Amino acid sequence: MIRIDNLGYQYEGSNGRVLQGISMEIAPGKYVAVIGPNGSGKTTFVRHLNGLLTPTDGEVWVEGMNTRDAASVPKIRQRVGMVFQNPDNQIVGMSVEEDVAFGPGNLRLPPLEIRRRVEEALSAVGLEDRSSRSPHTLSNGEKQRLAIAGVLAMKPQYIVLDEPTTYLDRSAKDRIMEVIARLNKQGMTIVHVSHDMDEVARADEIIVLHEGRVTLEGSPSKVFAHAERLRGLGVAIPRITEMMWCLKQAGLDVRTDVFSLEDACRELAGLMKSEKG
Amino acid sequence: MHMGEYIPGDSPVHRLDPRVKIGSTLTLSVLILQGGALSGGVISAFLMALVPLSDLGLKSIARAFRPVLIFFVLLFVVHLLFTDGHPIPPFPPWRVTVTYEGLFRGAATTWQFALLILSASILTMTTQPMDLVSGIERLLRPFERIGVPSHDLAMMVSIALRFVPTFFEEINRMRVARMARGANFKSGSVARRTRAAVSLLPSLILQTVSRANDLVTAMEARGYRRGPRTYMKELSMTRSDYVALMVIMAIVCFHAVCH
Numbered sequence: 092m093i094r095i096d097n098l099g100y101q102y103e104g105s106n107g108r109v110l111q112g113i114s115m116e117i118a119p120g121k122y123v124a125v126i127g128p129n130g131s132g133k134t135t136f137v138r139h140l141n142g143l144l145t146p147t148d149g150e151v152w153v154e155g156m157n158t159r160d161a162a163s164v165p166k167i168r169q170r171v172g173m174v175f176q177n178p179d180n181q182i183v184g185m186s187v188e189e190d191v192a193f194g195p196g197n198l199r200l201p202p203l204e205i206r207r208r209v210e211e212a213l214s215a216v217g218l219e220d221r222s223s224r225s226p227h228t229l230s231n232g233e234k235q236r237l238a239i240a241g242v243l244a245m246k247p248q249y250i251v252l253d254e255p256t257t258y259l260d261r262s263a264k265d266r267i268m269e270v271i272a273r274l275n276k277q278g279m280t281i282v283h284v285s286h287d288m289d290e291v292a293r294a295d296e297i298i299v300l301h302e303g304r305v306t307l308e309g310s311p312s313k314v315f316a317h318a319e320r321l322r323g324l325g326v327a328i329p330r331i332t333e334m335m336w337c338l339k340q341a342g343l344d345v346r347t348d349v350f351s352l353e354d355a356c357r358e359l360a361g362l363m364k365s366e367k368g
Numbered sequence: 369m370h371m372g373e374y375i376p377g378d379s380p381v382h383r384l385d386p387r388v389k390i391g392s393t394l395t396l397s398v399l400i401l402q403g404g405a406l407s408g409g410v411i412s413a414f415l416m417a418l419v420p421l422s423d424l425g426l427k428s429i430a431r432a433f434r435p436v437l438i439f440f441v442l443l444f445v446v447h448l449l450f451t452d453g454h455p456i457p458p459f460p461p462w463r464v465t466v467t468y469e470g471l472f473r474g475a476a477t478t479w480q481f482a483l484l485i486l487s488a489s490i491l492t493m494t495t496q497p498m499d500l501v502s503g504i505e506r507l508l509r510p511f512e513r514i515g516v517p518s519h520d521l522a523m524m525v526s527i528a529l530r531f532v533p534t535f536f537e538e539i540n541r542m543r544v545a546r547m548a549r550g551a552n553f554k555s556g557s558v559a560r561r562t563r564a565a566v567s568l569l570p571s572l573i574l575q576t577v578s579r580a581n582d583l584v585t586a587m588e589a590r591g592y593r594r595g596p597r598t599y600m601k602e603l604s605m606t607r608s609d610y611v612a613l614m615v616i617m618a619i620v621c622f623h624a625v626c627h
Contacts, residue, residue, distance in 0.1 A: 141589055165591055173589040180582035183523075185498045185530045192600040197591035205600040227533040241590060 092154065093117040093140060093171070093249065093280075099148030100135055100303075108147070109135050110303040119248060122281045124291035127300035128325035133284045136300065137251050140282060141171040154248075169198060171249040172242030176257045178234035179226075187229070187237055188213070188222040194245040205244075212240040216270055232263025239270060249280040256287065264290070288315075288329040292350035299326060312348040331355045372432050372492040381422035381494045385609045386503030392616045393491045399623050400483045407623035408480070414619060415486050422494050432489040433482070440478050447474035501526045506603050512596070519596055527583070538575065542568050 093116070100110040110132045117123055117140075125133050138144040139151050142158040153171055156163035175181050184190025188209050195205040213219045216236040221229065229237065235255055242250055252271065256264040268290055275281045285291050297314040299307035301324050307314055315321070315328045318336060322328075335347045335355065345362055349355050381389075396411060419429060433440075453469030455461045495503070505522035512518050543553055546568075553564050 143585060143589060165593070168589060168591045173586075175582065175586055175589075177579075177582055179534060180579050181586040183527050183530065183583065183587060185501075185526055188600065189498065189526075193587075193592075194590040196597045196599055197593065199596070199598050202598060202600055202602050205598065209600060225533065226530060227537065238586075245590065 092119060092152075094152040095139070095149070096152070097149035098136075098139060098146050098151060100132075100139070100144060101147045108303060110139075113149075113303075113305055115298070115305070115308070117249070117280060117282060119280050120275075120278050121296060122275045122283070122294045124294035124297045125282065125284045125300060126286070126288070126291060126297060126326055127306075130302075131300040132303040133300055134253055135303075137173075137253055137282060137284055140249070140251050141173055142167050143173075169245050170247055171251060172245060172247035174235070174238045174242055174250065174252045174255050176254045178231045178238065178258055181238045181241070182226045182234060185225065186222070187218060187224050187226070190226065190237060191240045191244050194241055198245060208244040208246070212244040215243055215274075216240045217266075230263065231258050232260070232266055235259060235263070235267055236270065239267075243274075247279075249282065250274065251282040251284075253284045254286060255283075256285070256290065288327050289331070292329045292331075299324070311350050315350065316348065372489045374496050375424065375428055375493050377423045377494070379421060379423040379494065380608060381418060381490070383608065384494075384612055385603055385605055386495050386499040387507050387603060388605070388609045388612050389491050389495055390500070390503050390507065392612065393487050395616055395620060396487050397484055399620065400480055400487070402623070402627070403476075403480065404623065404627050405476075406626045407619070408476075408483070410619060410622060412479075412483060414615075415483060415490065418490055422490055424490070424493055428493060429486070429489065432493070433485060436481075436485060440481065443481060444474040444478045447477055497529050498526065501529070502599070502601070502603055517594070520594055531579075535572070535576075539568060539572060542571055 095113055095115050095117075098110055098113040099108050101108045113136065125137065127133050135144065139146060139158065140153070142151075142153075142164045145151075145159050151158045153163075153167045156167055158164070158167060182190050183193055191209045191212050192205050195208050200208070209222075210219070213222055216239050218233065218236055218240060221233065226234065226237070235258075238255075239250070250271075256267055259267065264287075271281055271283065272293065281294075283291060283294065291297060292311055292315075294311060296309065297307075297311055298305055299314060299321070306324060307317060307320070315332050318328050318332070327333075329350050331352060331354075332347065332350055335345055335349045335358070338345050339347055343362065345358055349358055396415075399407060400411060419426075448466055448470040449464050451467055451470035451473045453467035455465045455467050456471065459466040492500070501522050504525070505518050508516055508518035508521065546564075547553060551564055551567075553561060555561075556564075
């Protein structure tokens, strides 16, 4: 459980609070999406989850450990892994397997254990046949999968992904989302910061940040029902959902709490069958 | 292919422990610089025997020497002309002239230089950069207790090496982007082309600083701390490594006895 208690944050030398009064719990196994317009504090917020930033106000507790406690930070960083936006700027190793071994090496694990974890992590993301390649020969999608493997090798319980698909093309995006979905199904808690509403539609819970505060939170059905309000905040809703709203306004009797292509298909097919019959 | 760049292979020399190769290269370099015709001959024979043993073709060796050819010529000519001694006819007996001693000195010094280049090239051509870093780290590790940060140094070097190809790509991307906007890197005076190339520097530096910042954050997120860490592959000595060490020891003894 990650517990956030009245979190506020102000950068050194800056004037106002970037985050204010954020309180929530992130339960194990959940898929939490964090969305909001640019500058709303999403990145600043998630950096508190592994102690990269410590709160100006309030507290952040990870499995009972306080992120202000310097002695707990190494353990917190093992529990909460983080994947960043730029694929290149997370890779330190001179080969794929060396990079995945970086995390376990920091944990001072014995060489045999490191080798075992590297192999596990690489097959979890589908990079096992790239293990001796140099990073610069990988595509951006492969580099992001490498970044995820590097985090997996530390056996975390939570993975935070800060806009991981920004630099990726469509098929690479889908590949990453597949990996994330599979990890979540296996019990990994996911915190996913995203600008892409289609990506976050499958989350268990969506947190909408605006000017450093939580404006809206809840299940996708609940959050995306406030389409107008979201648009006003500068946040979109999933395209599929927009389409359903359009159809509803055009007079069709369809549900609008539809967030994926499959659900839309089912809903429309059901509608057409009932019209026929 | 750059000078002394690693050439993949599976020769006996490739398979030697990098510590042995680094230590041997350093030791031989000291012996070469100390000079002496007899040990110089033995070292020359040894290094030349290593070339086929490393599966390195003559072409690769030649490529390693190409950039320094001009220094060879310069070195030789300087010694040839500026060494005092008996002038070789028909050259006049001036202060600066071609002498027998100069010929000898020039040849000897150039040969020493060539041996240094050869031994260093064999090292870098049979050892992957990653293994070179591991070797240096392992060699420096005992000095960790007197304050030499071997693990940190190794990390710094390997990160720098890892980004070299990335920097090449980045520079190329910037160059092409500017060319698309009308900049000229290909034709024009040397001065103009230099200015065009130098103009890439500020962007590259800024981008590198930003990149370094991101990288540090990512490293901290994965639990990086200064000081000792463990590695997936630890170097270990095999019988061939000890054999190689003994050969080097033998050469050292021979050198000591001769001089």
